[in-house]
Amino acid sequence: MIRFEGVSKRFPGSADPAVDRLDLTIPEGTTCVLIGPSGCGKSTTLRMVNRLVEPDSGRITVGDADVMAMDPIALRRGIGYVLQGIGLFPHRSVAQNVATVPHLLGWPRRRIAERVEAMLDLVGLDPATFRDRRPEALSGGQRQRVGVARALAADPPVLLMDEPFGAVDPVARGRLQAEIGAILRRLSKTVIIVTHDIDEAMLMGDRVALMRAGRLVQADAPAEILARPADAFAAAFVGQDRALRRLALTTVAEAAEPGTAPEAAEIAADAPLRDALSEMLARGATRLRVAGDPDRVLTLEAIRAVAAVARTPSD
């Protein structure tokens, strides 16, 4: 668990605090994504957790420990850190990069080698192909995978990610977000991600924390923040197309109703409603049969109802 209690930070020479009385709890094993306009204090919030920035007041705890009472070096060794683009050591091989923290921790050579293989496998990079490459010989997406492998190598309970996929092209990004998100969930890491990409926030966050001018505006589950933005600013920030975003987050299984439609085309139960809608539009159909469940149907009406929730109360 990571907890911020009344945390503030003002940089010398600034009139306004970068972070202003922040209260936020990230339960163990969950991912919280920080979003908000440029300069609203997201990175400062993240960097206070590993004391790259020191708070002026308030308390930050990781697990049971007050970070201000810990040795910063020891604190950082227990926290994986993934940065946009840069961050890999350019003159070291992929394997050496991934081995950085285990090496610092003095693990035996054999254990490090095994761990490097396991981490590369985990992030979808074939160890035989990539182990000895330098970062310059990797694509942006592959580099970010190595960054994640490196951050996870010593199995830290906490992971901080600052714009982790910002340097990756949009096509590779979606896949990377889905894959890395699934890995983090499976490993039950407690994660804070800073991003400008709202789709990334909605896809990867168990909760999304929206900040403005150093203050927390709203922290809620993605579907909740889309359905019930706290105020006009939140509504504007999550975007006019939030009905569509909500359809991307809701599965067919969640919206299907009892009924039969043997004549209708089939759709997978775990498909997002956005895909179901495309399918209906392509076929000119208003009903789809749920694959593997002959007693349930998805109707256009049900999709409309899910989208409509996202349009109230501020539209």
Ligand SMILES: Nc1ncnc2c1ncn2[C@@H]1O[C@H](COP(=O)(O)OP(=O)(O)OP(=O)(O)O)[C@@H](O)[C@H]1O
């Ligand atoms: N080291 C620093 N010294 C002085 N001011 C700083 C420093 N770091 C950040 N700031 C200021 O603190 C405020 C918050 O910055 P921060 O980087 O946390 O915002 P952000 O939400 O992450 O922004 P972005 O989305 O642009 O990365 C900004 O006004 C920024 O200029």
